[in-house]
Amino acid sequence: MKIAFIVGSFPVLSETFILGQAIGLLERGHDVRVFAWRRPGSALVYKDVHRYGLIGRTRYLDRPFKYGGPGASAAAVARTNFRAPLMALKWLKKLRQGAVSLEQLNLALPFLSGEFDIIHCHFGSTGHLGIFLKDMGVRAPVVTSFYGYDLSLLIASKGKDIYKELFLKGDLFLPLSEYFKGRLIEIGCPEDKITVLRMGVDTRRFAYAERRLCPGEAVRVVTVGRLVEKKGYEYTLRAIAALCAKGRRIVYSIGGEGPLRQDLESLTRTLGINRHVTFLGAVGQDEVLEMYRQGHIFVLPSITATNGDQEGTPVSIMEAQATGMAVLSTYHSGIPELVADGKSGYLVAERDPDALAERLAYLIDHPEVWPGMGMAGRRIVEEEYNRDTLIERLLEMYRDLIAKKM
Secondary structure, eight states: OEEEEEEEESSOTTOHHHHHHHHHHHHTTOEEEEEEEEOOSOSOOOHHHHHTTTTTTEEETTSOOOOSSHHHHHHHHHGGGGTOHHHHHHHHHHHHHTSSOHHHHHHHHHHHTOOOSEEEEESGGGHHHHHHHHHTTOOSOEEEEEOSGGGTHHHHHHOTTTTHHHHHHOSEEEESSHHHHHHHHHTTOOGGGBOOOOOOBOTTTSOOOOOOOOTTOOEEEEEESOSSGGGOHHHHHHHHHHHHHTTOOEEEEEEBOOTTHHHHHHHHHHHTOTTTEEEEESOOHHHHHHHHHHOSEEEEOOOOOTTSOOOOOOHHHHHHHHTTOEEEEESOTTHHHHSOBTTTEEEEOTTOHHHHHHHHHHHHHOGGGHHHHHHHHHHHHHHHSBHHHHHHHHHHHHHHHHHHHO
């Protein structure tokens, strides 16, 4: 099967779910090609990007393809005549009439010969390209996955009709949680076109280990994620400051980079806990694994940002639970579907540092509950967020769509 991924940027450290899905499909012998609107802002990429040759499989759409001008572009279309003559003639006619631009033509050339079996748009914001291709005669089914900001921030800023054409013409929509399935239905997506497909992690990579606290040892609290408002870092820092003031021994490691780093470092100094907190910056695969291995408790108190942006289901929580850490998070988006309150960790209301401090204090003071919570979290990930199982489910959906087109 030949599959086109359309993404905003690739590869992105915070979007390991797209990378994992591409790798899972490649491992099963399928040909995945990535079309990215822009290049990543960071030079740091995970090793798997190179291990699986994904840069060589990626074409960046921020630079038009070079075919030597209108004549050469027309010739490139004409070369598809042997496999898709009607489509090629349609495009040449539209080009002469000015109905499509050379930029659009260059963008669509890889799809004109009908070589892709599936076009999978990652994030609702890329779905318009899939529909553009469909309008131009590309026959491959168009699948769109929704992950978070595309069902929160974009709707808040653009209005609920932003996906009206996409819902009408798209073939399948894959929200990552029941929470976002409900959001899709609310804004007009036909329910019979929706299937929940959770994000998954490779449970073989994230080895389980029972957490215990040695006598005299400080509790190691860990967070991995971009330094942006919706991750709720401010509330973790305030909770830790309150506990340190009461004599709790805590070291807090934050893996990730982002626009709020200076503000958060300044808050850490203001709270007087800079001796307890380490900002590690952007972290690679091996560093993330080491953070999980060393950590006792994982904290990520996600919130709805002031601009309306929301999380999907944070992959870092899946990874932390897979390794056996108890998790402290919030009743936010799809997180309650992942973290079982009172079983694999605790959930509190958004923007409540006092509740966060109270639950964190309990976890610190009762390390005897860590093993049971860690085992419960591992079981949830294995049963519902296992990448291998989810890839097989995705392939089954692809095959059903292709069969319906025949």
